[in-house]
Amino acid sequence: MDAPAEEELGEFAETILVFGGPYGNLQATEAVLAEAARLRIPQTRMICTGDVAAYCAEPLATANALRAAGITVLMGNCEEALGYGAESCGCGFEDGSRCDLLADQWYRYSTVQLDDDCRAWMRALPRRITLTMAGAKLAVVHGGAQTINRFLFASNAAAEFAEEMELIDADIIIAGHAGIPFTRPMANRIWHNAGAIGMPANDGTPRVWYSLIVPQAQGLRLEHRSLSYDYAAAADKMRRAGLAEGYADCLTSGLWPSLDVLPATETANTGIALAEQTFHWRPASVDA
Ligand SMILES: [Fe+2]
Numbered sequence: 709m710d711a712p713a714e715e716e717l718g719e720f721a722e723t724i725l726v727f728g729g730p731y732g733n734l735q736a737t738e739a740v741l742a743e744a745a746r747l748r749i750p751q752t753r754m755i756c757t758g759d760v761a762a763y764c765a766e767p768l769a770t771a772n773a774l775r776a777a778g779i780t781v782l783m784g785n786c787e788e789a790l791g792y793g794a795e796s797c798g799c800g801f802e803d804g805s806r807c808d809l810l811a812d813q814w815y816r817y818s819t820v821q822l823d824d825d826c827r828a829w830m831r832a833l834p835r836r837i838t839l840t841m842a843g844a845k846l847a848v849v850h851g852g853a854q855t856i857n858r859f860l861f862a863s864n865a866a867a868e869f870a871e872e873m874e875l876i877d878a879d880i881i882i883a884g885h886a887g888i889p890f891t892r893p894m895a896n897r898i899w900h901n902a903g904a905i906g907m908p909a910n911d912g913t914p915r916v917w918y919s920l921i922v923p924q925a926q927g928l929r930l931e932h933r934s935l936s937y938d939y940a941a942a943a944d945k946m947r948r949a950g951l952a953e954g955y956a957d958c959l960t961s962g963l964w965p966s967l968d969v970l971p972a973t974e975t976a977n978t979g980i981a982l983a984e985q986t987f988h989w990r991p992a993s994v995d996a
Contacts, residue, residue: 713834713835713836714834714835714836714837714838715780715834715836715837715838716837716838716839717755717780717837717838717839718839718840719839719840719841720753720839720840720841720923721841721923722749722753722923723747723749723753723920723921723922723923724749724753724754724755724839724841724920724921725740725743725744725747725749725753725754725755725918725919725920725921726754726755726756726757726848726882726902726918726919726920726921727740727754727755727756727757727902727903727904727905727917727918727919728756728757728758728759728884728885728887728901728902728903728904728905729757729758729759729762729784729884729885729887729903729904729905729906729907730756730759730760730761730770730774730904730905730906731759731760731761731762731763731764731770731786731904731906731907732760732761732762732763732764732765732766732767732770732814732818732906733763733764733765733766733770733905733906733907733942733959734764734765734766734769734770734773734942734945735937735938735939735941735942735945736905736906736916736935736937736939736942737770737773737774737905737906738773738937739905739916739935739936739937739938740905740918740935741773741777743918743935747920749920751777751778751779752778754777754779754780755779755780755781755782755837755848755882756774756779756780756781756782757782757784757848757850757882757883757884757885757902758781758782758783758784758785758786758787758833758850758884758885759784759785759786759787759850759884759885759904759906760774760781760784760786760787760830761786761787761790761818761821761822762786762797762814762818762906762907763814763906763907763946763951763952763955764814764906764907764942764945764946764951764955764959765942765945765946765948765949765951766821766945767790767817767818767821767822768821768822768823768826770906771822771826771829771830772826775829780837781833782833782834782835782836782837782848782849782850782884783830783833783834783835783850783856784850784856784884784885785797785798785799785800785850785851785856785857785885786798786799786818787830787831787833788830788856789815790815790818790819790822790827790830791827791828791829791830791831791833792831793819793827796811796812796815797811797814797815798856798857799811799857800851800857800858800859800969801968801969802968805966805968806954806965806966806968807966807968807969808968810952810954810955810965810966813951813952814951814952814955817949817950817951835849835850835856836848836849838878841921841923841928842923842924842926842927842928843926843927843991844878844879844880844927844928844989844991845877845878845879845880846878846879846880846881846882846921847876847877847878847880847881847882848881848882848883848884849876849881849882849883849884850883850884850885851883851884851885851886852872852883853872853875853876854875856885857885858872858885859885859886859969860872860883860885860886860899860901861886861888861890861970861971861973861974862888862890862892862973862974863971863972863973863974864971866894869892869894869899870894872899873894873897873899878897879896879897879898879989879991880897880898880900880921880928880930880989881897881898881899881900882900882901882902882919882921883899883900883901884901884902884904886901886903887903887904887907887909887910888901888903888904888909888910888911888974888982889901889902889903889909889917889919889932889982890903890932891930891932891985891987893987896992898930898987898989900919900930900987902917902918902919902932903916903917903918903919903932904916904917905917905918905935907955907958907959907964908939908958908959908961908962908963909962909982910962910963910964910967910970910974910977910978910979911962911977911978911979911980911981911982912961912962912963912978912979912980912981913934913962913981913982914936914939914959914960914961914962915934915935915936915962915982916934916935916937917932917933917934917935917982918933918935919931919932919933920933924988926990926991927988927989927990927991928988928989929986929987929988929989930986930987930988930989931984931985931986932982932984932985932986933984934982934984939959939960940959940960942959943956943957943959943960946959952965954966962979963978963979964978
């Protein structure tokens with residue numbers, strides 16, 4: 709079954725937890741589920757922005773954990789590629805780049821690990837998720853509005869965000885794919901990337917990231933939150949599986965093995981620990 713273009717989740721009156729990039733990292737996935745339980749956020753109020761299976765050692769167990777929990781999952785380029793049996797991950801890396809060469813290894817590994825049932829589940833995932841909260845329209849996309857593997861980082865030009873937002877009818881756009889959390893206010897709208905839980909944010913720490921979106925009396929609050937988990941166990945499983953040392957080391961060092969996809973600003977910020985941050989969105993009528 710082909711993926712529906714969009715899944716409408718309706719109105720949310722309470723906090724939702726958003727996370728991206730589980731990347732086959734079962735330990736991080738279990739940690740974010742435990743974090744939600746600690747925060748008393750039910751799994752029906754959790755959204756994953758895609759890329760369930762990628763760099764790490766347990767793609768099938770990770771997908772099954774998300775499915776068993778009943779979490780709403782968006783189709784990432786990894787689900788699209790693995791679900792439809794593509795030749796490569798479709799991450800958008802340049803041919804022959806270090807990212808491309810490393811991706812070839814985990815992609816072949818994940819292809820073998822997944823079963824037909826999981827691939828069918830991946831093909832059935834929505835490509836866009838919409839919901840409303842506190843007077844705001846929210847839309848969840850993986851990379852960009854039309855290009856599933858478009859990389860958008862905090863330092864990208866305003867025109868690039870404007871171009872994407874022109875195509876999406878929402879006050880707040882939540883994206884994945886990039887792997888580094890950020891929030892980019894644009895006039896009265898916001899582009900928000902929750903980062904990834906399966907791989908650190910190239911900030912020199914093993915922490916991973918998720919977001920809380922909290923309704924307020926007027927508008928809502930977006931919180932970037934870090935998460936600590938058993939990264940040593942996840943790295944050990946990767947090494948035992950024969951996966952690239954680069955990404956296994958990254959789980960511990962917090963440093964990406966290749967910076968090919970990063971703009972100059974994010975490259976310069978390599979190894980600088982990210983801080984937890986909070987942003988606010990209020991309806992235009994409140995600002996007036
Ligand atoms: Fe992706």
